[in-house]
């Protein structure tokens with residue numbers, strides 16, 4: 600049985616005071632939720648605060664990105680080792696904002712995936728198509744192409760650790776969500792791809808979460824689909840009541 604993962608991506612939001620309030624409110628959201636993991640991805644300057652508040656709780660945390668090199672003269676970058684210093688266990692890689700705003704290529708993202716896995720971090724690898732690509736009928740080609748660049752040649756012990764996030768670019772921060780059926784179709788294709796290129800056991804155990812305007816109102820519909828194993832939540836993860844409702848939807852699914 601796959602466990603749900605509800606992950607909050609705080610992006611470049613929150614002051615230290617807001618971050619502290621959110622972090623303090625989180626642990627109680629996880630009462631009686633044996634079928635749900637929760638993770639948060641605060642801006643990296645708050646990872647120390649996160650470790651101090653969430654240490655000893657069941658909640659996971661991590662970074663929103665890492666550099667593609669392990670160390671060196673890379674002004675402004677954060678390494679995987681630095682995330683590990685603050686007991687991070689996960690990192691978001693290949694988010695559409697990294698791909699489309701910062702121009703990260705599949706090759707660069709793959710270097711980051713290798714570094715994260717070498718260091719013992721679980722990467723949440725994001726894939727997803729733009730609106731133009733969807734309208735041109737290229738969703739599957741784009742998503743599976745990104746997947747291929749991210750996973751081909753990785754050893755199976757590493758692939759076993761990966762979490763995948765399907766995040767259609769047109770649904771992120773726009774209020775437009777993929778319908779549960781649209782999301783399920785892509786999740787199914789991703790799982791089939793994993794089975795074809797690795798094996799059935801790996802496909803059955805891999806967590807594939809959905810992201811893109813997940814809110815309390817649409818969480819239940821999405822999470823009830825057989826191949827949707829959780830949510831990567833942006834905006835709604837900044838409101839504790841909304842995030843809590845999404846966790847509740849997972850608990851009940």
Ligand code: PGA
Pocket residue numbers: 608766770771772773774810811812813831832833834835
């Ligand atoms: P959103 O962001 O929920 O605000 O659309 C999701 C994400 O970027 O991971």
